[in-house]
Amino acid sequence: MLEIYQVSKLFNPGTADEKIALMDINLKLNEGDFVTVIGSNGAGKSTLMNIISGVMQPDIGDVRIDGQSVASKSESERSRWVGRVFQDPMAGTAPNMTIEENLSMAYARGKPRGFGWAVTGRKRALFKEELKRLGIGLDARLRAKVGLLSGGERQALSLLMSTFTRPGILLLDEHTAALDPARAELITRLTEEIVRSMKLTTLMVTHNMEQAIRLGNRLIMMDKGRIILDIPPERKQDLTVQKLLGEFERISGHKLADDRVVLG
Amino acid sequence: MIHSLTGAVELGFMYALMALGVYITYRILDFPDLTVDASFTTGAGIAAVMISHGQAPWLATLAAFGGGLAAGICTGLLHTKGKVNGLLAGIIMMIALYSINIRIMGKPNISLLNTDTLFSGVASHEWHDFRLAYIVVLFAVAIVVKLLLDAFLHTDLGLALRATGDNKRMIRSFGSNTDLTTILGVSLSNGLVALSGALIAQDGGSADISMGIGMIVIGLASVIIGEAMLGPKRVFWATLAVVVGSLAYRIVFALALRAEFLHLKATDLKLITAVIVILALVIPTMSRSAKQKQQAKRRTAELAAGMRGKGAI
Numbered sequence: 179m180l181e182i183y184q185v186s187k188l189f190n191p192g193t194a195d196e197k198i199a200l201m202d203i204n205l206k207l208n209e210g211d212f213v214t215v216i217g218s219n220g221a222g223k224s225t226l227m228n229i230i231s232g233v234m235q236p237d238i239g240d241v242r243i244d245g246q247s248v249a250s251k252s253e254s255e256r257s258r259w260v261g262r263v264f265q266d267p268m269a270g271t272a273p274n275m276t277i278e279e280n281l282s283m284a285y286a287r288g289k290p291r292g293f294g295w296a297v298t299g300r301k302r303a304l305f306k307e308e309l310k311r312l313g314i315g316l317d318a319r320l321r322a323k324v325g326l327l328s329g330g331e332r333q334a335l336s337l338l339m340s341t342f343t344r345p346g347i348l349l350l351d352e353h354t355a356a357l358d359p360a361r362a363e364l365i366t367r368l369t370e371e372i373v374r375s376m377k378l379t380t381l382m383v384t385h386n387m388e389q390a391i392r393l394g395n396r397l398i399m400m401d402k403g404r405i406i407l408d409i410p411p412e413r414k415q416d417l418t419v420q421k422l423l424g425e426f427e428r429i430s431g432h433k434l435a436d437d438r439v440v441l442g
Numbered sequence: 443m444i445h446s447l448t449g450a451v452e453l454g455f456m457y458a459l460m461a462l463g464v465y466i467t468y469r470i471l472d473f474p475d476l477t478v479d480a481s482f483t484t485g486a487g488i489a490a491v492m493i494s495h496g497q498a499p500w501l502a503t504l505a506a507f508g509g510g511l512a513a514g515i516c517t518g519l520l521h522t523k524g525k526v527n528g529l530l531a532g533i534i535m536m537i538a539l540y541s542i543n544i545r546i547m548g549k550p551n552i553s554l555l556n557t558d559t560l561f562s563g564v565a566s567h568e569w570h571d572f573r574l575a576y577i578v579v580l581f582a583v584a585i586v587v588k589l590l591l592d593a594f595l596h597t598d599l600g601l602a603l604r605a606t607g608d609n610k611r612m613i614r615s616f617g618s619n620t621d622l623t624t625i626l627g628v629s630l631s632n633g634l635v636a637l638s639g640a641l642i643a644q645d646g647g648s649a650d651i652s653m654g655i656g657m658i659v660i661g662l663a664s665v666i667i668g669e670a671m672l673g674p675k676r677v678f679w680a681t682l683a684v685v686v687g688s689l690a691y692r693i694v695f696a697l698a699l700r701a702e703f704l705h706l707k708a709t710d711l712k713l714i715t716a717v718i719v720i721l722a723l724v725i726p727t728m729s730r731s732a733k734q735k736q737q738a739k740r741r742t743a744e745l746a747a748g749m750r751g752k753g754a755i
């Protein structure tokens with residue numbers, strides 16, 4: 179489904195600020211894989227997400243989706259395959275537009291945008307159904323401006339918007355990190371439900387060790403621009419937070435340093 | 443008195459198209475586009491040249507709209523593909539258009555007196571004295587353009603345009619090329635501005651190379667006054683507010699000129715406009731911060747009282 183092939187990325191090459199963000203990353207996700215990603219601050223997790231979604235170009239290496247290189251495709255072109263939820267709840271929705279308008283823009287993903295009405299009765303009925311699945315009452319507020327929603331509600335809406343058109347790949351970059359624990363739990367539960375029921379191929383960065391172990395079928399660990407550990411489904415089942423942290427220290431030679439780390 | 447007021451209302455409707463254009467860039471795209479000062483003249487110039495060369499007025503007006511679209515595309519390209527800051531892109535295009543406008547017009551002023559214009563049919567109407575038919579036609583033009591714009595802003599493409607000003611990152615992640623939507627918005631904006639220029643030239647009976655100067659500030663004034671009167675709301679109300687704002691601006695201005703004790707001259711227009719815009723920009727900010735201060739005071743007092751209450755128990 180998704181292949182990352184020998185991808186490297188430097189920031190500020192040749193200057194005193196030179197920074198290796200990714201170094202020779204190889205990663206292959208099969209259809210339906212749900213991979214959690216952990217790693218220290220600055221390990222390159224967000225950069226990897228940005229390279230997959232086309233926000234940044236790798237210095238060398240290739241990204242393939244469905245066996246086809248997407249190197250020459252822009253961020254907006256890749257959005258046909260790639261759905262994303264950002265860490266910042268403000269980032270994934272348009273605040274001055276209504277819930278139904280936001281959903282309609284998400285619904286148009288991968289289609290040409292022309293002069294057809296954005297919100298029709300048929301689409302509105304569909305949006306209502308989808309919003310009901312979130313179970314937080316947004317289906318009664320189709321015409322409310324998204325700016326009026328709480329961070330948790332906005333993030334739930336973002337999650338729905340990036341998944342209900344069934345993207346080939348779902349990228350979640352610490353999408354619960356800015357929420358309080360109760361709301362983070364809600365979004366985590368929704369994520370799990372949606373990814374499972376739609377069998378989405380997912381890459382999820384998290385700073386929550388317990389979550390990284392509990393969710394998904396595979397876990398990868400990054401440090402200093404490299405993938406240092408890739409735990410397959412059969413080994414993931416009997417993993418514990420202690421074992422995971424121990425493993426990280428053993429391979430990288432230092433403690434996992436993440437200012438947002440939650441052990442679970 | 444009545445006469446100057448009807449004149450103000452007529453101008454208000456014609457300039458409303460320009461204000462709707464400014465609304466697209468300033469409010470929807472969040473991009474104050476100064477091209478407007480020159481593209482207004484471009485529209486007036488194209489219409490005047492074509493009409494004085496015997497072309498059909500409707501064709502000339504349409505061509506003026508096209509000229510504005512093209513000017514907007516240039517500014518949009520400069521800003522998005524050329525990565526030039528929005529204000530600067532507008533200023534550069536404004537200067538460039540000044541020369542182009544002279545080329546289009548051939549001379550700094552073109553008179554359209556004794557020539558058939560779009561409005562000749564209406565002006566010769568028997569209601570001429572009351573100018574009622576004239577006002578009705580201009581009202582209809584402004585409202586039709588407003589409604590068409592509303593409709594466009596509710597299409598898939600229109601939503602992408604609005605989202606480009608609201609959250610670029612988001613709409614890009616859903617597959618919209620925000621460079622294209624920005625260019626589209628700036629283009630449409632300048633098209634409307636040029637259309638407005640074409641109407642003003644035909645109404646006033648001439649096109650002048652300097653007629654667009656200060657247009658952006660007048661446009662901003664109309665948008666802001668309208669919002670102050672109707673409040674920023676859904677698209678339908680927001681664009682209606684722009685039309686109302688344009689009318690209000692013209693009427694206030696006409697009254698200010700009539701008030702003899704103010705000793706104002708027509709050339710004071712720009713100063714008055716600037717003052718209106720300054721007031722409109724400053725008053726809401728000041729009243730907001732005053733409100734916040736008040737609220738903070740009240741809330742702190744409440745909390746403090748609560749603490750004291752607890753302490754007593």
Ligand SMILES: Nc1ncnc2c1ncn2[C@@H]1O[C@H](COP(=O)(O)OP(=O)(O)OP(=O)(O)O)[C@@H](O)[C@H]1O
Pocket residue numbers: 189190197198199217218219220221222223224225226436
């Ligand atoms: N635009 C940029 N310009 C320069 N350096 C950058 C840029 N983006 C990231 N970096 C650097 O690249 C490295 C990898 O950053 P990245 O954001 O991918 O880390 P991360 O694993 O997501 O970290 P975190 O856990 O803090 O989110 C860091 O050292 C960072 O400082």
Ligand SMILES: [Mg+2]
Pocket residue numbers: 223224225351
């Ligand atoms: Mg990150």
